[in-house]
Amino acid sequence: MNTAELERAKSLITSIPDYPEPGVNFRDISPLIADGPALRTVTEALIEPFAGQFDIVGGLEARGFLFAGTIAAQTGVGILPIRKAGKLPKPAAAVSYSLEYGTATIEGPNVLRPGERVLLIDDILATGGTLTAAQALVADLGAEVVGSAVVLELAALGGRSLTGDVHAVFTD
16 A cells, blocks of 8 residues: 555544534544545555455445445445434344444344355544444344454544454554
8 A cells, every 4th residue: 555645645634623512523534535546545445454355345324334335336345334223214233332422323224144244344433332333233133244444543532442453544
């Protein structure tokens, strides 16, 4: 992977203080995903350690969907949409978890085959609640998580203590 291209992509991630509430420093990936070469570089970096090891990519709502879509198109696999509660007409499984600024529930549809290999993708690893819930959701649906990857890990928030090993393209 080209280090200069990765550094350029990382420079496109901006910080917005006190969003969505005071004390939270939101990382905005919008400039990165609006830049075609940066999006391609980050997508390739996300899947590099998992090439050939997954049958479907699980995209976590909402920004994980963006990378899951590019990964699915690039690798020829399908997408498991992992949605916020109430967004799926017939969820097959649901898991609740804590966020750094509240609680939430995610749901998944009944689209996985037993033993199917899932690569989970999200934009940011913060406290680890969302990704840990997604790992449990995939297991509840009878499939196997072969890896979890994020664009940016906020290491100071300690998410890996919940999630286990995660491939992070960038660490802050």
